[in-house]
Amino acid sequence: xxxxTGIVLIVLILSAAAPGPRGWAGDGAPALxxxxxxxxxxxxxxxxxxxxxxxxxxxxxxxSGVPAGAVAINLSDPGGALGFATKVLDAVRGxxxxxxxxxxxxxxxxxxxxxxxxxxxxxxxxxxxxxxMRSPAGPGWIGRGLPVEVCAGC
Numbered sequence: 813x814x815x816x817t818g819i820v821l822i823v824l825i826l827s828a829a830a831p832g833p834r835g836w837a838g839d840g841a842p843a844l845x846x847x848x849x850x851x852x853x854x855x856x857x858x859x860x861x862x863x864x865x866x867x868x869x870x871x872x873x874x875x876s877g878v879p880a881g882a883v884a885i886n887l888s889d890p891g892g893a894l895g896f897a898t899k900v901l902d903a904v905r906g907x908x909x910x911x912x913x914x915x916x917x918x919x920x921x922x923x924x925x926x927x928x929x930x931x932x933x934x935x936x937x938x939x940x941x942x943x944x945m946r947s948p949a950g951p952g953w954i955g956r957g958l959p960v961e962v963c964a965g966c
Contacts, residue, residue: 868944
């Protein structure tokens, strides 16, 4: 579970850049919405270089696979919120302006991950409302027939 002290550390250590204005991506394209459907996330991955971060646990990745093209970074990192944010920062090669979306099993942890990444200075962060499996918002990544990959090494 994330602690307030972990979030404060993220703000102090990682937030070199303040979040940019919503509604404009700087290149004339629309900014990343706060919430994405699985289909929207898949499209953003291919059209706008969105990094999709699967924040579930290794056990969940083994059970259902990982959305194709996503990186698997457990939100419950041993280093806490700071460890999680640092791994995402490594995945985007230090580019906090790259669009990032979090996805989890049903939608709860992805919202938490979004907040952590915003505190860490990421400029465009979203979460996938239906999750990998499903939620009250809809059938989820797998239920919509979007591709998944076996998580090698999980």
